[in-house]
Amino acid sequence: QYINLVELAEEITEEMQLICKKNQHIVYQHTGEIGHFSLDQNLLKNALVNLISNAIKYSGEDTLIEFTTCIDDDGCSISVKDNGIGIPEEDQVHLFEPFFRAHNTGNIPGTGLGLNIVKRYIELMEGKMEFVSEVHKGTSFKVSFDKI
Ligand code: ATP
Ligand code: MG
Numbered sequence: 001q002y003i004n005l006v007e008l009a010e011e012i013t014e015e016m017q018l019i020c021k022k023n024q025h026i027v028y029q030h031t032g033e034i035g036h037f038s039l040d041q042n043l044l045k046n047a048l049v050n051l052i053s054n055a056i057k058y059s060g061e062d063t064l065i066e067f068t069t070c071i072d073d074d075g076c077s078i079s080v081k082d083n084g085i086g087i088p089e090e091d092q093v094h095l096f097e098p099f100f101r102a103h104n105t106g107n108i109p110g111t112g113l114g115l116n117i118v119k120r121y122i123e124l125m126e127g128k129m130e131f132v133s134e135v136h137k138g139t140s141f142k143v144s145f146d147k148i
Contacts, residue, residue, distance in 0.1 A: 002036040003044065005076055009069050012045060016052045023062040026052065032071040037145060043121040050114045051080040051141050057108060058139070059084030077144035086135035095131070104135065 013028040020026065055065045059082045066081040087095065091102040096119045099112040122129045122143055133139035 001038070001041065003039050003041045004034075004036055005069055005071065005078075006030050006034060008041065008045060009048075009067065009078070012048050012052065013067055016049065016056070019053075020056055020065075021061050024056060024059065024065065025063075026065045026067055028067045028069075030069045030071075035071045035076070037076055038148070039125050039127075039145065043125060047118045047121045047143065048078065048080070050118045051143075054114060055080050055082035055084065055139070057110070058082065058105075073147070075145045075147040077142055079140055079142040081138065081140035083138040086137050086139055087131075087133040088135055092131075092133065 009028055009030065013026050017026050052065065052067065059065065063083045066079075068079050068081075070077045085104055087102050088104055091100075091104075094100045095102075096115055097112075098116045100116075101110060101112040119129055125145065127143055127145040129141065129143050131139060131141045
């Protein structure tokens with residue numbers, strides 16, 4: 001089915017803002033064209049909710065989470081950027097393995113399954129997933145889909 005990316009992102013922002021910690025704000029921004037994409041709405045929503053949940057969980061109070069979508073001639077990209085605890089470099093290669101959790105999660109609860117599922121969902125939709133992260137600075141995940 002065809003989904004309206006901006007509408008979906010606005011809906012997710014509203015829902016996720018409700019489960020933020022004190023003074024955490026999700027700022028949503030779209031750049032480029034407005035368009036519809038042939039993507040599975042449930043898979044995409046679930047994947048983005050997972051990424052934003054991580055951003056909320058692994059950042060402190062009084063922080064911003066930047067959620068952006070971009071549509072251009074090549075397709076669309078979606079990113080979730082936080083100013084949280086970051087992912088240690090030596091852990092980054094294992095990030096998408098089931099049950100893997102980085103060494104700096106302390107007593108933050110989790111099973112280590114979320115990202116493995118997100119990656120499968122994105123791959124099912126023939127998308128690509130990348131991230132950059134630095135300890136104590138933050139993490140940014142980017143998901144992109146080529147125009148077909
Ligand atoms: P859950 O299965 O409940 O999502 P989880 O959050 O531990 O548990 P994943 O979402 O798969 O599992 O993430 C795997 C690990 O990657 C996390 O345990 C954490 O160490 C690290 N991680 C993921 N997202 C972030 C982020 N935004 N900032 C810092 N670390 C992160
Ligand atoms: Mg998670």
